[in-house]
Every structure is written in structure tokens, then in C-alpha cells.
Amino acid sequence: MSRPGFRSLLLPCAAMAAGILALLAAPVRAATAEQPDVPYVPTPPAVVDAMLGIANVGPRDFVVDLGSGDGRIIIAAAKKRGARGFGVDIDGALVSAARREARKQGVADRVEFLEENLFTTDIGRASVVTLYLFHSVLMQLRPRFLEALKPGTRVVSHDFEMEGWQPDARVTVPVPDKPYGPPTSDVYLWIVPANAAGAWRWQSAIGGPAVDYELTLSQTFQMLDGRSRVGGRPGRLESGRVRGDEIRFILTAEVGGRPRRHEFSGRVSGDTISGKVRLDGGEHDWTATRTRRGRIDQYSDR
Ligand SMILES: C[S@@+](CC[C@H](N)C(=O)[O-])C[C@H]1O[C@@H](n2cnc3c(N)ncnc32)[C@H](O)[C@@H]1O
Structure with a gap:
């Protein structure tokens, strides 16, 4: 900080x-x-x-x-x-x-x-x-x-x-x-960042069977952190940020038997995010739905 x-x-x-x-x-x-x-x-x-x-x-x-x-x-x-x-x-x-x-x-x-x-x-x-x-x-x-x-x-x-x-x-x-x-x-x-905090879900079937994505985001001002599960297994979230209503994060998770780096970007609108995911050199549409809304943390070291 x-x-x-x-x-x-x-x-x-x-x-x-x-x-x-x-x-x-x-x-x-x-x-x-x-x-x-x-x-x-x-x-x-x-x-x-x-x-x-x-x-x-x-x-x-x-x-x-x-x-x-x-x-x-x-x-x-x-x-x-x-x-x-x-x-x-x-x-x-x-x-x-x-x-x-x-x-x-x-x-x-x-x-x-x-x-x-x-x-x-x-x-x-x-x-x-x-x-x-x-x-x-x-x-x-x-x-x-x-x-x-x-x-x-x-x-x-x-x-x-x-x-x-x-x-x-x-x-x-x-x-x-x-x-x-x-x-x-x-x-x-x-x-001023949009509120992206809370639990999000979506499904994706890029080049294979449908996989469930679950993401729980905590947000401190424009910075995002969180936990994720992809196909029931834990994933790793990095570089999460919100700039106005634009959201970006990188999620690395095992899909189809190997770790894959997903670069997500999109716009937060209420309880929906719509955007793109870059995966294996390709770009695909992505829509997520919020199932539980969180709050933006405003910590202070005072
Ligand atoms: C440092 S000056 C800045 C003036 C102008 N914004 C500028 O940058 O040139 C701060 C101004 O805030 C006003 N001010 C201070 N407390 C205020 C308050 N509670 N409500 C409204 N104005 C206030 C002062 O009268 C002063 O004009």
C-alpha cells in the first residue's frame, strides 16, 4: 500500500x-x-x-x-x-x-x-x-x-x-x-471502482466439456483478491483490479488435465460481468453472474 x-x-x-x-x-x-x-x-x-x-x-x-x-x-x-x-x-x-x-x-x-x-x-x-x-x-x-x-x-x-x-x-x-x-x-x-466484491459463477466450454467456474472476490478500493474453484478444484487468482466499471484478473486453474492461464477482462454492470477471456492464444466471450454481493473494504492504517 x-x-x-x-x-x-x-x-x-x-x-x-x-x-x-x-x-x-x-x-x-x-x-x-x-x-x-x-x-x-x-x-x-x-x-x-x-x-x-x-x-x-x-x-x-x-x-x-x-x-x-x-x-x-x-x-x-x-x-x-x-x-x-x-x-x-x-x-x-x-x-x-x-x-x-x-x-x-x-x-x-x-x-x-x-x-x-x-x-x-x-x-x-x-x-x-x-x-x-x-x-x-x-x-x-x-x-x-x-x-x-x-x-x-x-x-x-x-x-x-x-x-x-x-x-x-x-x-x-x-x-x-x-x-x-x-x-x-x-x-x-x-x-471510483465499481463494486465487484462477492461470489460469482459462470460456465465455459472452450474446446471441451462445460466447466463450472466459481470465484469469490474481496475488494479493497480498486484491488481484487479472492478464492476460486474451477471444475471443483482450486485455482489461483492474480493481478485483480477494477478501474471504473472495467475488471481484469488472471486465473490459473487446471482444465482438461493441465494448468491453464485465463486472462479475464470485462465490465461490471450490477450483478453481471460481460467481457472476454484469453485462453491458449484465443479470445472468447465470457459472462459471469453474481450470486452474493460483498462490500468494498476501506481499511485504514490509522
Ligand atoms: C485550499 S482552498 C482551495 C480553493 C480552490 N479549490 C483551489 O484549489 O484554488 C480550500 C477552500 O475550501 C473552503 N472550505 C473549507 N472548509 C469548507 C467546508 N466545510 N465547506 C465548504 N468549503 C470549505 C475554504 O473556504 C477554501 O476556499
């Missing part, structure tokens, strides 16, 4: 500390009923571009920025990539500034900014979620990402990781004028 590096925990905190100092130095504002869980620190433009790039944001996307500050991520998603979306922030002044900027940039018809607590925001419509929030806030949001977001939704974070959930991709961006630490920012991407 990847652990956040010392730098990835400390440097972002330095960034936020800089933000806290800026907040303290700012003129006193009327006290709001709700206080921010993270101070306002804007993401530099090069990092905004990297966040939209790693998520491959396009015109069909609906982007949600939780804690949207001056709205720059959502505005860039609309202006540069033709996406739609909304941002939420607990700070009404920032929400007003984001609305003004969206009008100025000519994207007010495609984006919205709401004064709202991000812990209660309905995120189910998102195809991309962007974040520049403390690690502790991300860890509180992590279960909601798996429960409320559709499989395949991309979650992108600036500088902070979600422990236990290995990123599907990451990139380090040069930020020559970064006012703290080394002149770089890290960007992390996670792709």
Missing part, C-alpha cells in the same frame, strides 16, 4: 499554514455561522491545468470542486475544456467572487457556485471531483466518494493523498514561484 511521503504531508500543511497566516492578516470579517475546515489557498494555474489534464476533463464532464475558493478550477474546466459543473464554498465572499469571475470569463451559463458546507453537498452528479483540502478532510470524505459517486468518476486532489486508496495516477508539476517548500505540487487521481 502506498503511504503518503513525509513531504506530501508536511509541505501541503505549510501551504495551508501560509493560508492561515493570510487569513489572520486579512481584515476582520463578520463572523459566519460555519467556519472553514481548511483555509483559502488558491491552486496555481499550472496545477489547475494539470488537475484537469490528469482527469482528462472534456465537454461531457460535470466537474464539482469541493471548497472552490475563487472558482478557478471550475471556471478553467468550463472555459478551457468545455465542461459544466459547480463549486461549493463555505465562504460567501469567495462564492460571490467566483460568480463574478464566471460572468467575466463568459462561462456563467455553464457553471454555478453555491455557499454550502462541502460535507453536505450532493456530489452524485459529478463525473470529476476536484479537491485542495486537508488530508483529514479527505479521509472524512473518502467513504462518500465510494458510496455516492458513479463508477468511473475521477477524483483529483492537489497535494494531499487519501491514505489506503492507492492513486491510479499521479504527476508532479513544476511551480517555480511556489511561495513555500520545493517549487513543485503533486496531483493525485483516483478512479
